[in-house]
Ligand SMILES: NC(=O)C1=CN([C@@H]2O[C@H](COP(=O)(O)OP(=O)(O)OC[C@H]3O[C@@H](n4cnc5c(N)ncnc54)[C@H](OP(=O)(O)O)[C@@H]3O)[C@@H](O)[C@H]2O)C=CC1
């Protein structure tokens with residue numbers, strides 16, 4: 001089985017490096033000059049510096065390469081995935097497509113798997129998610145992720161093909177749970193970053209992580225997910241990583257909000273659009289998601305950090 005990774009950002013590059021350590025792999029990059037530069041210099045200096053590309057990894061911008069691969073990892077940002085699939089519909093229609101992004105589509109409220117199924121209905125859809133920083137994967141540090149796929153037979157094939165000596169994949173057929181966990185942990189990480197940036201303390205962060213987890217569960221269960229998925233790598237695992245590390249871009253955006261600093265808008269921060277999409281969906285579904293709503297209000301400058309903390313603390317007292 002041959003694998004190509006489409007999207008040469010930090011995560012796509014890291015996954016391609018990891019796969020190429022066990023078998024020849026292909027990394028597709030949309031920018032011809034960038035692909036040529038990576039192929040020659042054996043490094044993605046723009047998106048993942050200091051991570052040498054193995055000789056077994058080919059970097060190309062030629063879309064003809066899609067045809068030669070059975071399994072395609074899609075490592076483009078969530079808000080770009082639908083247009084990417086539409087643009088390359090003919091070449092991707094019958095492939096096994098593994099979404100590697102985390103988020104909720106702003107216009108539709110759908111997660112990556114639902115977008116895959118809408119935009120490429122004949123393809124087999126899967127999701128790779130869970131706690132991992134691209135730099136850690138590229139260095140070959142130990143990592144465990146969730147591979148979500150239904151049917152499970154295809155999931156087993158993907159699990160064995162994509163696992164490596166250092167990257168251990170667990171399997172689930174609960175695609176809804178896996179995509180909601182991966183999407184919402186970014187929103188909670190923005191909130192946690194804001195709390196730390198505003199020097200509100202580690203206890204406040206722990207409270208936000210716990211009550212944020214309750215929001216993740218509330219939405220996921222309402223959409224038919226299994227609770228154990230949220231307790232796994234794609235939910236609890238990734239929440240812990242992202243809310244606790246300055247390596248996370250979502251956490252760093254939160255830090256900037258908390259410190260009143262400007263954040264570079266060119267950096268991929270999936271939690272921002274996801275917060276807005278989720279706050280809207282929660283309202284339609286009649287679900288209480290106060291932290292998600294607060295993050296949206298902070299991002300849209302409708303609240304200060306002080307008012308946000310005050311509002312959350314003054315909510316009516318309730319059972320846990
Ligand atoms: N970085 C990480 O540690 C991890 C990231 N993820 C997830 O992976 C996804 C991608 O993130 P990441 O790689 O970090 O982001 P980056 O910002 O590093 O890279 C995004 C990549 O997507 C490419 N891209 C954007 N739009 C398109 C498009 N329309 N067609 C083709 N390519 C496109 C960009 O190309 P160009 O360079 O030309 O702009 C760039 O190579 C996100 O959903 C993220 O949550 C998951 C786990 C870990």
Ligand SMILES: O=C(CO)COP(=O)(O)O
Nearest residue numbers: 130131132133248249250
């Ligand atoms: O998803 C990630 C870790 O699992 C990466 O987090 P950021 O997108 O916040 O950098």
